[in-house]
Amino acid sequence: MKLIARWVAATFLLQCLLVAILTTIIYCGDFEGAVPGRALSFPNDHGKHAGFETEWWYFTGNLASKDHNWSTQLTFFRRSLFKEFDRDRSAWAVRDLYPAHFAITNITDKIFFHTELMSREGPGLAGAAVDHLNVYVKDWSASQKGEKIFLRASSGDYSINLALTPEKLIALHGDQGFSVKGNDPNQASYYYSFTRLKATGSLLFNGVSHDVSGLMWMDHEFGSSILNSEQVGWDWFSLQFDNETELMAFHLRRKDGSFEKPFATLVDPSGKTTNLSGESIIIRATNKWMSPRTKATYPCEWIIEIPEEKLQIKITPTVEDQELSASKSTQTSYWEGSVTASGSRDGQQIDGRGYVELTGYAESMGGRL
Numbered sequence: 001m002k003l004i005a006r007w008v009a010a011t012f013l014l015q016c017l018l019v020a021i022l023t024t025i026i027y028c029g030d031f032e033g034a035v036p037g038r039a040l041s042f043p044n045d046h047g048k049h050a051g052f053e054t055e056w057w058y059f060t061g062n063l064a065s066k067d068h069n070w071s072t073q074l075t076f077f078r079r080s081l082f083k084e085f086d087r088d089r090s091a092w093a094v095r096d097l098y099p100a101h102f103a104i105t106n107i108t109d110k111i112f113f114h115t116e117l118m119s120r121e122g123p124g125l126a127g128a129a130v131d132h133l134n135v136y137v138k139d140w141s142a143s144q145k146g147e148k149i150f151l152r153a154s155s156g157d158y159s160i161n162l163a164l165t166p167e168k169l170i171a172l173h174g175d176q177g178f179s180v181k182g183n184d185p186n187q188a189s190y191y192y193s194f195t196r197l198k199a200t201g202s203l204l205f206n207g208v209s210h211d212v213s214g215l216m217w218m219d220h221e222f223g224s225s226i227l228n229s230e231q232v233g234w235d236w237f238s239l240q241f242d243n244e245t246e247l248m249a250f251h252l253r254r255k256d257g258s259f260e261k262p263f264a265t266l267v268d269p270s271g272k273t274t275n276l277s278g279e280s281i282i283i284r285a286t287n288k289w290m291s292p293r294t295k296a297t298y299p300c301e302w303i304i305e306i307p308e309e310k311l312q313i314k315i316t317p318t319v320e321d322q323e324l325s326a327s328k329s330t331q332t333s334y335w336e337g338s339v340t341a342s343g344s345r346d347g348q349q350i351d352g353r354g355y356v357e358l359t360g361y362a363e364s365m366g367g368r369l
Helices: 002-025
Strands: 052-064 071-078 095-108 111-120 126-128 135-136 140-145 148-155 158-166 178-179 187-207 208-223 232-239 246-254 263-267 274-275 282-292 296-305 311-317 321-328 332-345 347-358
Touching: 002 158, 002 187, 052 187, 052 332, 052 347, 071 140, 071 187, 071 208, 071 232, 071 332, 095 126, 095 135, 095 148, 095 158, 095 187, 095 332, 111 135, 140 208, 148 187, 158 208, 187 232, 187 263, 208 347, 232 296, 232 311, 232 332, 246 274, 296 347, 311 347
Parallel strands: none
Antiparallel strands: 052 071, 052 208, 071 095, 095 111, 126 135, 135 140, 140 148, 148 158, 158 187, 178 187, 187 208, 232 246, 232 347, 246 263, 263 274, 282 296, 296 311, 311 332, 321 332, 332 347
16 A cells, blocks of 8 residues: 555656646747737636636635634636647646635734645646636635625635625726736736625634635736746735725836836726826835745835825735745745725725735746746
């Protein structure tokens, strides 16, 4: 039995190594690129887009139970190895890889948990529907039935089981979903969000179950030229305010530490979007935090100003250490965590909560996406 167990383990490790090698060396230059004028259509565009190299479905949010505050992240990535693929070849042939990341922050007790999965596409392993939202990696899943979205993920003593109900229509970023990422107009993706999802369900943390409710945010993005070799990463902000407005802001960072042209989407209580870019958005980091593991230094406090909207807010992490190490799947470390926001809009006090993602501080993301 020990010999069999060793053979199974060795076979699995070899398979993982081959997948890693394929991910690194195989590139097909004829993936589709994002171009202006494509009309996104739902529910079809909730599904996967096989002609594009990179795609992700992102869920983040802040929740509360009877005696604790929580936040959670569940992300599904899809990375294509080939654009063209013979579907009759084999149900087990590798075309797409699906990494997935799952995290829970116990805000009250300042404890952060995270884990990861990765699988090739295949029966019972991983996949995504092409015409509606149904993406999974093993027993982690995000699926839509009617208007509700259901999230499920578990790892030992930690799990989420949530039902999400949209409170607003989909927000299209940029030019009707065509989102230019920085200074280069050819560097773009298709990008939209559910910016306000009412969440109810249960959460398991360190073996203890909690009934929770709160607000979640969903991003779906797909493209083939999101980062070039001179860009190391990005800062991304998603904020939900108590006046029922939301703000998404983003900027790319280059090797020399400078940032490229930012862009943002402001969503009013009715769901109407205002898209902003360039000098109309000011994002300033005002504090730093160093990871005890990777020794990466991350910004950990910010001021965002949008003068034409008379908006100024201060953003602060709920827990400083919310760094994810995804060494087994995407082979990256990045900071992704819950934040609080407070400030003013048109002279009125506003407060909110949200999420911030910081990539490229522990190692460069340039050329990977």
